[in-house]
Amino acid sequence: MSIIEIKNLHKIYNENSEIPVYAVNGIDLSFEQGEFSAIVGPSGCGKTTLLNLLGGLDSPTKGEIIIDGVNIGELSESKLTDFRMKNIGFVFQAYNLIPVLTARENVEFIMHLQHRPKKERLERAMALLEAVGIGDRADSRPSKLSGGQQQRVAVARALASKPKFILADEPTANLDSKATEKLLEIMEKLNKEENITFIFATHDARVMKKAKRLINLEDGKVIANE
Amino acid sequence: MEIIKLAWRNIWRNKRRTVITASSLMFAVIFGVVMRSMQLGTYDRMIDSAVRQYSGFIQVQDSAYWKDKTIDDLMPDSLLLRKEISKLPDVTGVLPRLESFALISYGNKTKGAIFQGIDPFLDNQMTQISHKVVKGSFLTKDDEGILLSQRLAGYMGVNVGDTVVLLSQGYHAVTAADVFPVRGIVKIPNPKLDRILIIGSLKRVQDFYGADGMLTSMVVNINSKNNIDKVLPEVKKIIDSGRFVALSWTDMNKELKQQIESDSVSGQIMLGILYVVIFFGILGTIIMMTAERRKEFGVMVALGMHRYYLAMIVFVETILLGLVGALTGELISTGIVSYYYRSPIKIGGEMKDIYEQFGIEPVLAFSKDFGIFLNQFYVVLALLVIAVLYSIIKITGFKIIDAIHS
Numbered sequence: 001m002s003i004i005e006i007k008n009l010h011k012i013y014n015e016n017s018e019i020p021v022y023a024v025n026g027i028d029l030s031f032e033q034g035e036f037s038a039i040v041g042p043s044g045c046g047k048t049t050l051l052n053l054l055g056g057l058d059s060p061t062k063g064e065i066i067i068d069g070v071n072i073g074e075l076s077e078s079k080l081t082d083f084r085m086k087n088i089g090f091v092f093q094a095y096n097l098i099p100v101l102t103a104r105e106n107v108e109f110i111m112h113l114q115h116r117p118k119k120e121r122l123e124r125a126m127a128l129l130e131a132v133g134i135g136d137r138a139d140s141r142p143s144k145l146s147g148g149q150q151q152r153v154a155v156a157r158a159l160a161s162k163p164k165f166i167l168a169d170e171p172t173a174n175l176d177s178k179a180t181e182k183l184l185e186i187m188e189k190l191n192k193e194e195n196i197t198f199i200f201a202t203h204d205a206r207v208m209k210k211a212k213r214l215i216n217l218e219d220g221k222v223i224a225n226e
Numbered sequence: 227m228e229i230i231k232l233a234w235r236n237i238w239r240n241k242r243r244t245v246i247t248a249s250s251l252m253f254a255v256i257f258g259v260v261m262r263s264m265q266l267g268t269y270d271r272m273i274d275s276a277v278r279q280y281s282g283f284i285q286v287q288d289s290a291y292w293k294d295k296t297i298d299d300l301m302p303d304s305l306l307l308r309k310e311i312s313k314l315p316d317v318t319g320v321l322p323r324l325e326s327f328a329l330i331s332y333g334n335k336t337k338g339a340i341f342q343g344i345d346p347f348l349d350n351q352m353t354q355i356s357h358k359v360v361k362g363s364f365l366t367k368d369d370e371g372i373l374l375s376q377r378l379a380g381y382m383g384v385n386v387g388d389t390v391v392l393l394s395q396g397y398h399a400v401t402a403a404d405v406f407p408v409r410g411i412v413k414i415p416n417p418k419l420d421r422i423l424i425i426g427s428l429k430r431v432q433d434f435y436g437a438d439g440m441l442t443s444m445v446v447n448i449n450s451k452n453n454i455d456k457v458l459p460e461v462k463k464i465i466d467s468g469r470f471v472a473l474s475w476t477d478m479n480k481e482l483k484q485q486i487e488s489d490s491v492s493g494q495i496m497l498g499i500l501y502v503v504i505f506f507g508i509l510g511t512i513i514m515m516t517a518e519r520r521k522e523f524g525v526m527v528a529l530g531m532h533r534y535y536l537a538m539i540v541f542v543e544t545i546l547l548g549l550v551g552a553l554t555g556e557l558i559s560t561g562i563v564s565y566y567y568r569s570p571i572k573i574g575g576e577m578k579d580i581y582e583q584f585g586i587e588p589v590l591a592f593s594k595d596f597g598i599f600l601n602q603f604y605v606v607l608a609l610l611v612i613a614v615l616y617s618i619i620k621i622t623g624f625k626i627i628d629a630i631h632s
Contacts, residue, residue, distance in 0.1 A: 025381065052627055055398045055528070057627050057630070058526055058625075058626070059625045076533065077533075079532070081530055081532055081533075082525065082530065084528065084530050085527070085530020085531075088528070090528055090529060092525070092630070095522070096522070096525040096630070098525075098526070099239065099522075100232065100235035100236055100239055100521065101232075101235075109529070110529055110530060113529070113530050113531055113535075114530075157529075161530070
């Protein structure tokens, strides 16, 4: 059963100008629970835009995104914020951890927004940090962690709210090959063992190699989906 | 993550900026408190020397007296009326007074003066005037002698034990002339009064002016000048409004009141300018902080934090920053004000002469009024709240995507 359905999705920048930019141009796609998929394509093909639309971070010009039966385009901003918090995990290229919080507190952050009890927050944060192999650095602030370690914290943070899927935008772009290998190994393991859905936007060959499905974009259109 | 914990950590992420901003707030509070305390303390001292020590906060007089201030428009002394007024809440005492113009003569010198009759016991209870006797002794009840103010005595070349002649017009045109032994020299804080005041016992002054049992006024003193609007109507209710009037110190000292008001306004304008400068400093910090953290704000909202919650964190951060600066400022200014409250600054040199020419005691006194501290604190908080509106507007308006990719 599809957890995400994308219907005739368009995102057009400068729509009323002489040169409109069709970042996403009529995409129809669906994703199943437990997928490990990568949206790939050259720079400017619309990967990140599609991922942002999927995450409810940006609104489409036309079309629908239905996640678990909810058309997110119809949600108010406040409800969309709650929807993101409960259903979507994000991993960003630049990690984007909150610098004044420790690794554990960064993971706890979303659970705090969900008003989870302190004990549960603490236990789950530690369990997730252990799962991504960074339990021993739980009390370190991001500035004291390497890029690879920060990205693993970001993955743990994305998992904290028990989301339906995780969107990862170029998660390995700033990592060396060793850190990339380790990160992909962790995500693959989480996907296999806990059936967590991962959708990547990437042009990293190492990610593409691990992905079970590749969605190839060009000029905002899906040119291959295998 | 508790908001306060997060906010506290956020304000220390750029220690240097936080220290600079908090310091600017601290100095604003110190400057504001010390300056205002000095102004209000000096005004209080001026009022105290001109009002509490002389005219009183309220005077009950014959309804015709104030216009021409002639000795023919006196009121009868009434112990009953004095007692009734004394019973009013906030009234600390009612003093019978008789005063008029007199010429004082000693040797080949003559000078115009005010001859004031007081009840030595009651007056001293209220004004502690005996503590201001710098030479000789204070008056006893019905004393035959007089006290001369220090500058007047100096001008006349009179000393304790000397006898002076006083000459005036008495009640209903009787001639008032007599000799008086000088019991003591008294230092009057108000320089203007110190040049012209002669004090005698009420009984002796009434005899001198041929005005037995008569007064020019009943001086009503109260516990605080701030209570005057409460007490004055009560006094007016008690007195026979057909025969008597009750005047406030501001009615009787219009010049002093205007002088204080205009000086106070100029002080407030200076403070206002200071706060405008400080405000733009704070605003600059907040604009920088908001710009620096735009990406972080975007990420937080993307992860599911509501914008109002984010705005609340930033608000708390700003208030915490303000509290650090303002409370440190309050603490330091409390020390400064307490010191100068105990040891007021005495003005010397040319400034002293200028002050005295205006009839002002050349002393910069300080007020410990809690309201001064509170007001500066509120002003700083208000500035912060206005400045943080910038952040809040930005937080409520940014596009998540733009912020994350900024």
